[in-house]
Amino acid sequence: MLGREPAAWLTLVAVLVKLAAAFGWDASPETQANVNAVAAAAMGLLIAVLVHDGLGAAIIGVAQGALALAIGYGLDWSTDRQAVVMAAITIAIGMWDRTQVTAKVPKKPVLPTV
Template identity: 70%
Template sequence: MKLLGREPAAWLTLIAVMVKLLAAFGLDVNADQQATINAVAAAVMGVLVAALVHDGLGAALIGFAQAALALALGFGLDWSTDRQAVVMAAVTVVVGMWDRTQVIAPIPATAASRPTKPTVV
Protein backbone atom coordinates (compact mmCIF):
# COMPACT_ATOMS: atom_id res chain seq x y z
CA MET A 1 0.00 0.00 0.00
CA LYS A 2 1.50 3.30 -1.07
CA LEU A 3 -0.67 5.67 1.00
CA LEU A 4 2.30 7.63 2.30
CA GLY A 5 4.85 6.51 -0.24
CA ARG A 6 8.30 6.80 1.20
CA GLU A 7 7.90 10.36 2.46
CA PRO A 8 5.77 10.71 5.62
CA ALA A 9 7.89 13.73 6.59
CA ALA A 10 6.90 15.46 3.35
CA TRP A 11 3.22 14.90 4.17
CA LEU A 12 3.75 16.39 7.63
CA THR A 13 5.44 19.40 6.09
CA LEU A 14 2.51 19.83 3.72
CA ILE A 15 0.06 19.75 6.64
CA ALA A 16 2.11 22.29 8.61
CA VAL A 17 2.28 24.64 5.64
CA MET A 18 -1.47 24.27 4.97
CA VAL A 19 -2.29 25.16 8.59
CA LYS A 20 -0.10 28.26 8.33
CA LEU A 21 -1.63 29.16 4.98
CA LEU A 22 -5.16 28.84 6.36
CA ALA A 23 -4.19 30.92 9.41
CA ALA A 24 -2.75 33.61 7.16
CA PHE A 25 -6.01 33.81 5.22
CA GLY A 26 -8.51 33.89 8.06
CA LEU A 27 -8.51 30.70 10.12
CA ASP A 28 -8.68 31.99 13.68
CA VAL A 29 -5.88 30.03 15.39
CA ASN A 30 -2.97 31.31 17.42
CA ALA A 31 0.62 30.02 17.32
CA ASP A 32 0.04 27.55 20.18
CA GLN A 33 -3.00 26.10 18.46
CA GLN A 34 -1.08 25.79 15.19
CA ALA A 35 1.67 23.91 17.01
CA THR A 36 -0.89 21.62 18.61
CA ILE A 37 -2.57 20.92 15.26
CA ASN A 38 0.83 19.99 13.84
CA ALA A 39 1.52 17.75 16.86
CA VAL A 40 -1.75 15.91 16.25
CA ALA A 41 -0.89 15.57 12.56
CA ALA A 42 2.46 14.06 13.58
CA ALA A 43 0.66 11.65 15.93
CA VAL A 44 -1.75 10.63 13.17
CA MET A 45 1.19 10.09 10.84
CA GLY A 46 2.84 7.96 13.54
CA VAL A 47 -0.27 5.78 13.77
CA LEU A 48 -0.43 5.41 9.99
CA VAL A 49 3.25 4.52 9.70
CA ALA A 50 3.00 2.05 12.61
CA ALA A 51 -0.04 0.42 11.01
CA LEU A 52 1.62 0.17 7.61
CA VAL A 53 4.84 -1.35 8.93
CA HIS A 54 3.07 -3.45 11.57
CA ASP A 55 5.29 -2.25 14.41
CA GLY A 56 4.52 -0.32 17.56
CA LEU A 57 0.88 0.45 16.80
CA GLY A 58 -0.08 0.47 20.50
CA ALA A 59 2.49 3.11 21.37
CA ALA A 60 1.45 5.18 18.35
CA LEU A 61 -2.20 5.04 19.42
CA ILE A 62 -1.35 6.21 22.94
CA GLY A 63 0.75 9.03 21.49
CA PHE A 64 -2.18 10.01 19.26
CA ALA A 65 -4.53 10.06 22.27
CA GLN A 66 -2.11 12.33 24.13
CA ALA A 67 -1.85 14.65 21.14
CA ALA A 68 -5.63 14.72 20.68
CA LEU A 69 -6.10 15.60 24.35
CA ALA A 70 -3.51 18.37 24.01
CA LEU A 71 -5.37 19.67 20.96
CA ALA A 72 -8.68 19.69 22.82
CA LEU A 73 -7.07 21.51 25.75
CA GLY A 74 -5.47 24.00 23.35
CA PHE A 75 -8.90 24.79 21.92
CA GLY A 76 -10.51 25.35 25.30
CA LEU A 77 -11.39 21.99 26.87
CA ASP A 78 -11.47 22.71 30.60
CA TRP A 79 -10.46 19.46 32.32
CA SER A 80 -8.55 19.17 35.56
CA THR A 81 -5.23 17.34 35.54
CA ASP A 82 -6.92 14.53 37.51
CA ARG A 83 -9.55 14.05 34.79
CA GLN A 84 -6.87 14.13 32.08
CA ALA A 85 -4.84 11.51 33.94
CA VAL A 86 -7.86 9.22 34.35
CA VAL A 87 -8.73 9.46 30.65
CA MET A 88 -5.14 8.77 29.60
CA ALA A 89 -4.94 5.85 32.04
CA ALA A 90 -8.11 4.40 30.52
CA VAL A 91 -6.72 4.84 26.99
CA THR A 92 -3.48 3.15 28.02
CA VAL A 93 -5.31 0.18 29.57
CA VAL A 94 -7.64 -0.26 26.58
CA VAL A 95 -4.73 -0.12 24.13
CA GLY A 96 -2.77 -2.49 26.37
CA MET A 97 -5.64 -4.98 26.42
CA TRP A 98 -5.90 -4.80 22.63
CA ASP A 99 -2.12 -5.04 22.27
CA ARG A 100 -2.14 -8.21 24.37
CA THR A 101 -4.26 -9.91 21.72
CA GLN A 102 -1.76 -8.97 19.02
CA VAL A 103 1.42 -10.32 20.62
CA ILE A 104 2.68 -13.85 20.10
CA ALA A 105 4.96 -15.28 22.76
CA PRO A 106 8.35 -16.42 21.43
CA ILE A 107 8.07 -19.70 23.37
CA PRO A 108 5.02 -21.85 24.21
CA ALA A 109 3.44 -21.41 27.65
CA THR A 110 4.33 -25.02 28.56
CA ALA A 111 8.03 -24.30 28.01
CA ALA A 112 7.90 -21.35 30.40
CA SER A 113 6.36 -23.44 33.17
CA ARG A 114 8.92 -26.30 33.06
CA PRO A 115 11.57 -26.17 35.75
CA THR A 116 15.05 -25.84 34.41
CA LYS A 117 18.02 -27.89 35.51
CA PRO A 118 20.69 -25.95 37.38
CA THR A 119 23.80 -25.32 35.36
CA VAL A 120 26.93 -26.95 36.73
CA VAL A 121 30.01 -24.85 36.29
Protein backbone atom coordinates (compact mmCIF):
# COMPACT_ATOMS: atom_id res chain seq x y z
CA MET A 1 0.00 0.00 0.00
CA LEU A 2 2.79 2.43 0.76
CA GLY A 3 4.58 1.63 -2.51
CA ARG A 4 7.38 3.97 -3.51
CA GLU A 5 6.56 6.77 -1.07
CA PRO A 6 6.15 5.48 2.51
CA ALA A 7 7.59 8.66 3.98
CA ALA A 8 5.13 10.79 2.00
CA TRP A 9 2.13 8.72 3.15
CA LEU A 10 3.21 8.83 6.78
CA THR A 11 3.87 12.55 6.50
CA LEU A 12 0.34 13.01 5.18
CA VAL A 13 -1.06 11.10 8.17
CA ALA A 14 0.89 13.27 10.62
CA VAL A 15 -0.31 16.48 8.98
CA LEU A 16 -3.94 15.26 8.92
CA VAL A 17 -3.80 14.53 12.65
CA LYS A 18 -2.56 18.06 13.31
CA LEU A 19 -5.17 19.60 11.03
CA ALA A 20 -7.93 17.73 12.88
CA ALA A 21 -6.70 19.30 16.10
CA ALA A 22 -6.51 22.72 14.48
CA PHE A 23 -9.96 22.67 12.92
CA GLY A 24 -12.46 21.09 15.24
CA TRP A 25 -11.02 18.67 17.75
CA ASP A 26 -11.53 20.44 21.06
CA ALA A 27 -8.96 18.80 23.33
CA SER A 28 -6.97 20.14 26.24
CA PRO A 29 -3.34 21.13 25.66
CA GLU A 30 -2.23 18.11 27.69
CA THR A 31 -4.29 15.72 25.54
CA GLN A 32 -2.97 17.29 22.34
CA ALA A 33 0.59 17.03 23.65
CA ASN A 34 0.15 13.35 24.45
CA VAL A 35 -1.50 12.52 21.10
CA ASN A 36 1.19 14.42 19.17
CA ALA A 37 3.96 12.66 21.08
CA VAL A 38 2.47 9.22 20.35
CA ALA A 39 1.84 10.09 16.68
CA ALA A 40 5.40 11.39 16.30
CA ALA A 41 6.90 8.27 17.81
CA ALA A 42 4.71 5.95 15.71
CA MET A 43 5.46 7.82 12.49
CA GLY A 44 9.20 7.81 13.14
CA LEU A 45 9.19 4.12 13.94
CA LEU A 46 7.16 3.19 10.85
CA ILE A 47 9.36 5.20 8.49
CA ALA A 48 12.53 3.79 10.01
CA VAL A 49 11.20 0.22 9.67
CA LEU A 50 9.82 0.64 6.14
CA VAL A 51 12.74 2.41 4.50
CA HIS A 52 15.58 1.33 6.78
CA ASP A 53 16.70 4.93 7.13
CA GLY A 54 15.95 6.39 10.49
CA LEU A 55 17.63 9.80 10.36
CA GLY A 56 14.77 11.79 8.77
CA ALA A 57 12.18 9.95 10.82
CA ALA A 58 14.15 10.53 13.97
CA ILE A 59 14.45 14.28 13.28
CA ILE A 60 10.70 14.58 12.67
CA GLY A 61 9.95 12.52 15.76
CA VAL A 62 12.20 14.67 17.90
CA ALA A 63 10.68 17.90 16.54
CA GLN A 64 7.12 16.67 17.06
CA GLY A 65 7.89 15.26 20.47
CA ALA A 66 9.63 18.46 21.53
CA LEU A 67 6.72 20.61 20.38
CA ALA A 68 4.21 18.31 22.07
CA LEU A 69 6.11 18.48 25.34
CA ALA A 70 6.55 22.25 25.08
CA ILE A 71 2.79 22.63 24.60
CA GLY A 72 2.16 20.28 27.49
CA TYR A 73 4.42 22.39 29.68
CA GLY A 74 2.84 25.71 28.80
CA LEU A 75 3.99 26.96 25.39
CA ASP A 76 1.07 29.13 24.34
CA TRP A 77 0.76 28.37 20.61
CA SER A 78 -2.57 27.99 18.86
CA THR A 79 -3.30 24.68 17.16
CA ASP A 80 -3.08 26.52 13.82
CA ARG A 81 0.46 27.68 14.58
CA GLN A 82 1.46 24.20 15.75
CA ALA A 83 0.07 22.65 12.55
CA VAL A 84 1.88 25.11 10.30
CA VAL A 85 5.24 24.74 12.06
CA MET A 86 5.09 20.94 12.15
CA ALA A 87 3.86 20.72 8.55
CA ALA A 88 6.83 22.82 7.46
CA ILE A 89 9.31 20.69 9.42
CA THR A 90 7.72 17.44 8.25
CA ILE A 91 7.65 18.48 4.59
CA ALA A 92 11.25 19.73 4.69
CA ILE A 93 12.49 16.47 6.18
CA GLY A 94 10.27 14.47 3.80
CA MET A 95 11.81 16.25 0.83
CA TRP A 96 15.28 15.48 2.16
CA ASP A 97 14.31 11.86 2.89
CA ARG A 98 13.09 11.50 -0.68
CA THR A 99 16.67 11.96 -1.90
CA GLN A 100 18.12 9.53 0.65
CA VAL A 101 16.01 6.37 0.35
CA THR A 102 15.46 3.70 -2.26
CA ALA A 103 11.91 2.59 -2.93
CA LYS A 104 11.01 -1.08 -2.40
CA VAL A 105 8.84 -0.98 -5.52
CA PRO A 106 10.72 -0.36 -8.78
CA LYS A 107 9.74 2.59 -10.94
CA LYS A 108 7.57 1.55 -13.88
CA PRO A 109 9.24 2.30 -17.21
CA VAL A 110 7.59 4.92 -19.37
CA LEU A 111 6.67 3.36 -22.69
CA PRO A 112 6.88 5.52 -25.78
CA THR A 113 3.60 6.25 -27.51
CA VAL A 114 3.27 5.40 -31.16
